[in-house]
Amino acid sequence: MLYREAINLALDETMSEDINIILLGEDIANVGGTFRVTEGLLDKYGKARVIDTPIAELSIVGNAIGMAIGGLRPVVELMTANFSLLAFDQIVNHMAKLPFMSAGKIRLPMVLRMPQGVSKQLGAQHSENYENMLSSVPGLFVFAVNSPNYAYHALKKSIKMDDPVIFIEHELLYNKKEEIDMKSDLDPFKARIIKEGEDITIISYLKMLDDTASALDDIEKELNCSCELIDLCSLNPVDFKTLEASIKKTGRLIMIEEGHKMGSYGAQIISWAVEELFYFLDAAPLRLCGKNVPIAYNRKLELASIPTPKSIKKDIINWGRINGL
């Protein structure tokens, strides 16, 4: 099943179970979603539950918060994370804070889905990653979705949660294919060990995880070592337990992400590891990120500004050589 089909199935199944679940977003009803995620849901659930909104992100999220206060369970699609900036006041000042400021009397069972990241030549304003900003807001659960299986299970659980969830997808992952394990009872807060290894812990999420996975064989061969690859899955809160076990085992940590290096999300993970696990580290941690430039439209420059399988391989091998591998 494709990534976008997995999300669609999760929406479909939860909507059929609970009449309070409402979808809203730009072009999600008649067009079926810019990335075809909500295809077919308008016909099935009608325009009262699958709502095409005006192009006004602040009002979309604001309306959803109102719906949630009123007892509905809205699932919002923001066309891309770039446009979420327009809704940041609602997200940060209202969605994240209302449950706290009302001492828990107001619950906001709502999900904000948004794809982010560098796609193929969409230009600087459509290629941003904002997981770092969103994860820094107390009161929001932030999930980063790499695989169809995780997408299906995590979205279902997110919708059933009584707290606001930011559900981050990646534009280039919508056509990723994977079998979904319907029987599994996946915990969306738990990091997923993609591959076990002994010598290096590599943490990533979203598309960079796949780019790293494709470079792994070469890296292991070249450095004569084995890497443990972890999909972080939940960016806030972080499954530190899984990370700790892995880092204690390997003594080496690499963080790979697509966002700009300055103020990147991974800096937080590295900082935690150095603070808490200093005496378990056998090498200086490595952080591979996007460059500190707006993403270029030109394809070559676009690829030069983010990690690619080729650059990941080169950077890790160079790092390994000077760090005792």
Place this chain on the structure above:
Amino acid sequence: MVYEIFMPQLSDSMDEGKLIKWMVSVNDKVSIGDVIAEVESDKAIMELQCFKNGVVKALYIKEGESAPVGTVIVDITLDKEESTHLEKHEVEEECEEKRTKEEYSLVRAIASPKARLLAGSLKMNIQALQDIDKLPVPSHVKDIVLYHKKRFFTLKALSLIEEYSLDISDFQVHTKQDSYAVLEYIKDKNISRKQKISSFQKALIENLDKSALRAVYHIYDYIDAKYFEKYSAYGVTAWFVKIFAKCMMDFEGFRSSIKGDFIYTSVNAHIAIAMQVNRKLYMPVLKDVNHLSIKTIQDMLGEYKTKVEMSTLNLEEMKGSNFGLSNLGFTGIHRFDAMINQDDSSIAAIGASEAGRISLTLSLDHRLINGYEAALFMQRVKEVCLEEEFFKEEVKNV
């Protein structure tokens, strides 16, 4: 243990408070939530509560007197239970602190934190060793371990440590340890040898697991061995490969395999041969056997045997079969049955030749081949084995 109650700050602007009335006197028992006094702030009179169980030991100010915020106004002797609990907690905390200090005995050096910690526990001076080029700059755990190992263990001892994946920190190393000392330790602790499953073995295990899930049945019969003996210039295995290939061409079920929703039937006969070396089983595949002469088959079997012994067989050479053959006749075993290899349709297990006949067991995938077809196939194999013309022709063609 004594619990002190201070003059509380009851409003933002309160600096001192006036004690209006004591609600308890010395030697009174008090428990959690009891009101012990009334205190007047600059704004109002409020009650002062006790938050622990105990007995009032002393009252430090009199009714009507004032005291600055934060001064002790009552001492309460805590109940035994509560006080021992608190003391224990403090002692535990102290221990914890001591322990962490011991655990983290570090050495100063240009080395990773983990390496410094390890060197500390091994009482190794990284800096001194770096000065005389015994350790690299910066040092990592790997360097420390290697140096430690070479210094305190003989090479033989080290290979034993590797083989049994022992932790070197388990050894008291005042002098160099030899293999006898390590062996002694292994026997003493009754440690089993631990070997990692190779990727090759993993693939094999996966295949076997898959095979075990299949609907398999067996049929048994005897083959007349007289022509195998007469034309013994070529081995029994080679002859059987040739005979099975010939029969497989008449029964397409034996050239089939199931993959996903499809049954694939190949044009030619491809036969995998079981070969074992050092407890590892290999199944190299002879492709298009129906077109090969008996000599080519014999030569290729020899070639594969060498490759298996030298471990130079590649994965491609073990793929693409649709029938398997396992000959354990040379061990003298009378009869056995074999596991079907990968996606093959069936496998033939050949036993020892006894009184002019050879036992043959076919294990078959019931999804591909029914009992009737299998019986006909067996019949055909038996017939071919009795056709001297076939043997003659094959030998002549060489």
